[in-house]
Amino acid sequence: MTSIRLGAALCVLAAMFVAAGFGCTMVVTTAAQKAWEDRSTEDQITDTKIAAGILKRLAAEDKGLLLDVKVDAWEKRVMLTGTLDSRPAHERVLRLVREDERITALYDHIQIVSTAQRDERRGQEQKADEGKGGVGQMVSDVWIKAKIKVKLLASRGVTSVNYRWRSVLNKVYIIGRAGDAEERDKVLRIARETKGVKAVVHHIQVIPKKG
Secondary structure, three states: OHHHHHHHHHHHHHHHHHHHOOOHHHHHHHHHHHOOOOOOHHHHHHHHHHHHHHHHHHHHHOOOHHHHEEEEEEOOEEEEEEEEOOHHHHHHHHHHHOOOOOOOEEEEEEEEOOHHHHHHHHHHHHHHHOOOOOOOHHHHHHHHHHHHHHHHHHOOOOOHHHEEEEEEOOEEEEEEEEOOHHHHHHHHHHHHOOOOOOEEEEEEEEOOOOO
16 A cells, blocks of 8 residues: 555656656655655645645746745645745735645745845855755754654654645744644654744644554
């Protein structure tokens, strides 16, 4: 059953992510992760299509938006994070996102910064994507995200593949699902206690596991 789910996820992700310009390594890694999620295969495919569609529309509008805005979809709920340099740009992004009628909830956490700050973060984001590291605020956000990942993977009672998290200017945003309130609280505690984190905002649903 796991191999079937992995195969289905891999096929869909390959089509979606390659079309969006992501590498094969990312496709394989993401597909392997999805094979263990508590979401159904149908939900995974739908969420992947929603996110890929948003990225495609953003790229068509301005390829720089792919560096500015991050999109995480979980069971048709979409979380937006990142930085933009104007309210009009923000409204334009929201309009493009809302074109997908399958979205049941939209959590907008995009922060407005100066053009200089946006450009700096674009450069750092690009370096991070290329694995070159960087300097400044982006390093703190990249470090925070990586540190939370390590902590969640090592934490008993936490199914880390059921969560997506981002750090923007040292503020952490999380979306996903927990099997019970104890798991949710543990995830939030890990995020809050991570060095450098100023605040945590979450959209974690508590859904007891079947069986």
